[in-house]
Amino acid sequence: MPKLFLYNSYTRQKEEFIPITPGYAGLYVCGPTVSGESHLGHARPYITFDVVKRYLRHLGYKVRYVRNITDAGHFEEEGREAIDKVNEKAKLEKLEPMEMVQKYTNLFHHGMKLFNCEDPSIEPTATGHIIEQINMIETIIAKGYAYEVNGSVYFDITRYAELYPYGKLSGRVLEDQLETTRELDGQEEKRNKADFALWKSAPPEHIMRWKSPWGEGFPGWHIECSAMSSKYLGDVFDIHGGGMDLQFPHHESEIAQSTIAHGHAPVNYWMHNNMITINGKKMGKSYNNVIKLSELFSGNHPILEQAYHPMVVRFYILTTHYRSTLDFSNEALQAAERAARRLWEAYELVKKLSHPGNETPADANLDAQVNTWCRECEDFMSDDFNTAKVIANLFFLAPVINGIKGGQVAPGALSAATLELVKDTFKTYLEDIMGMQPMQASQNNKLDSVLSVLIDIRKDAKKRKDFATSDQIRNKLAEAGVLLKDEKDGSVSYTVE
RNA sequence: GGUCGGAUGGCCGAGUGGCUAGGCUCAGCUCUGCAAAAGCUGCUACAGCGGUUCGAAUCCGCUUUCGACCUCCA
Structure with a gap:
């Protein structure tokens, strides 16, 4: 199995990936909170880790990918006035909490499908694992690292920090945390401001509640x-992924809880994707600049100049390294749209390319260069998933492919084996690993036959040098969103906008 | 205020000491009835100042500036 290096947020360096069980990889990614519609920000981690999962599989690992659905719990943890988001919204929408959770879960799944993100192996819900959570809290209490107050249970950070490096992942110092002035619900009953809740007692009006050894909550x-x-x-387990904004307090707390409950740190490699920004500002509910996925795909949002295909968004995300911030703009996405289209068309083209059969390349230099470009893809992916460089290499290959079709490159310039390698590289990296799909709706047969009638009429007109007619057909179709292309070999192809 | 991370050509973005990243845009050319597409060519940048080095976008220091986290967040 080829070596894979990834950046471990915990140690802040690239490390070789050594799985716990040879041949197997365990991957956990924090899933969405389904108290609202999924937005552009959700696209980044789930596309990023979809590619991670696909690449691990490509390397030969059997991957178990777990991504949770947060459908209870921390909605309710917030400040006094924030109340329970699920309860609150449920009243407004006159929905049962679980009905609302279901609705947004479905929407999330729909979005993931459009992005061509593969389903996780297991998608557990918080509400489905109350027993497990209670058990874990009991263990932590028994070990003396959590305490109960008025039906709530808090994790004792101060005691934990005596023995363990609390704050290492997020680069934080406990003393600083203790000085925080934030006003959290239940702050006064905690022993220490930095302590976090493991279990919260539920006020009477709270709908989502479960029985526990500490009362309902x-x-x-x-x-x-x-x-x-x-x-x-x-x-x-091997890899824990999520957005950078989850490092603190979420992942830091996970480490603390699991370390106490199990006696050792839970994760070997922490991976964090960076944020998407809009006009330089992080997108988030608090900033009021959230673009929902449905708005992104329809173009129905003040910031958006047009609708963007899910594959354009996916491609755009992959042109940037996952640890860099990615600034959203119409200009950038429109550039990505053209680029993605060109690359995909080259892929479609190379699939159909036939080779004269020579085993010795007519252009040895080009052949060698192409081989290098293809083989480098694995090196790039294995160096902390550098999809940007893989895409750059595919763009090196595109002119070669287009050149063979267009006649600028001799058909036998590459050896038969090299052409096969190019086909395989596109299939493997563009389609299988980066998960790109065609952006055009699959053409339906009726449209096809209607167009072929028009194309034939136009061909006749051209033969008669009746360019007025042929141009009229082409222009009218263009107005209708169908672009005709006269190919070199006399055939006509079209694309639908 | 504390902690951390950025500042790359018209735009987006790779890249950690020497080798053209790439894409998009733009201009010219080839092909073409014309277009489109495609190919070729051109546009060659690393916030500022200083330092280390034979050599720095890349390392160090300072300055300016932007952002993230510190509160739910992907």
């Missing part, structure tokens, strides 16, 4: 990921 946010990841991947 609901789990804190962080405990769900710890309980579910250890259940499905083990007390120690």
Whole structure:
């Protein structure tokens, strides 16, 4: 198996990936909170880790990919006035909490499908794992690192920090945390401001509630990921992924809880994707600049100049390294749209390209260069998933492919084996690993036959040198969003906008 | 305020000491009835100042500036 290096946020350096069990890889990614519609920001981590998963599989690992759905818990943890988001919105929409959770879960799944993100192996919900969470909290209490107050349970950070490097992942110093002035619900009953809730006592009006050894309540946010990841991947697992904004407090707390509950750190490699920004500002509910996925795909948003195909968004995300911030703009996405289209068309083209059969390339230099470009893709991916460089190499190959079709490159310039390698490289990296798909709706047969009638009429007109007619057909079709292309060999192809 | 990370050509973005990243845009050319597409060519940048080095976008220092996290967040 080829070596894979990835950047471990915990140690802040690139490390070789050594799985716990040879041949197997366990991957946990924090999923969405389904109290609202999925937005552009969600696209980044799930596309990023979709590619991680696909690449691990490509390398030969059997991957178990667990991604949770947060449908309870930390909605309710917030300040006094923030109330329970699920309850609140449910009243407004006159929906049952679980009905709303279901609705947004479905929408999330729909978005993931459009992005061509593969389903996780297991998609556990927080509400489905209350028992596991309670068990874990009991263990932590028994070990003396959590305490109960008025039906709520808090994790004792101060005690934890005596023995363990609390704050290492997020680069934080506990003393600073203790001085924080934030006003959190239940702040006065905590021993220490930095302590976080494992279990919250539910006020009477709270709908989502479960029985526990400490009375009726609901789990804190962080405990769900710890309980579910250890259940499905083990007390120690390979890779934990998520957005950078989750490093603190979420992932830091996960580490603390699991370390106490299981006696050792839970994760070997932490991976964090960077944020998407809009006009230089992070997109988030608090900033009021959220673009929902449905708005992105329809173009129905003040910031958007047009609708963007899910594959354009996916491609755009992959042209940037996952640890860099990615600034959104119409200009950038429109550039990505052209680029993605060109690359995909080259792929479609190379699939159909036939080779004269010579085993010795007519152009040895080009042949060698092409081989290098193809083989480098694996090196780039294995160096912390550098999709940007892979895409650059595919763009080196595109002119060669187009050149063979267009006659600028001799058909036998490459050896038969090299042409096969090019085909395989596009299939493997563009389609299988980066998960790109065609952006055109599959053409339906009726449209096809209607167009072929028009194309034939136009061909006749051209033969008669009746260019007025042929241009009229082409122009009218263009107005209708169908672009005709006269190919070199006399055939006509078309694309639908 | 604390912690951390950026500042790359018209735009987006790779890149950690020497080798053209790439894409998009733009201009010219080839092909073409014309277009489109495609190919070729051109546009060659690393915030500023200083330092280390034979050599720096890349390392160090300072300055300016932007952002992230510190509160739910992907």
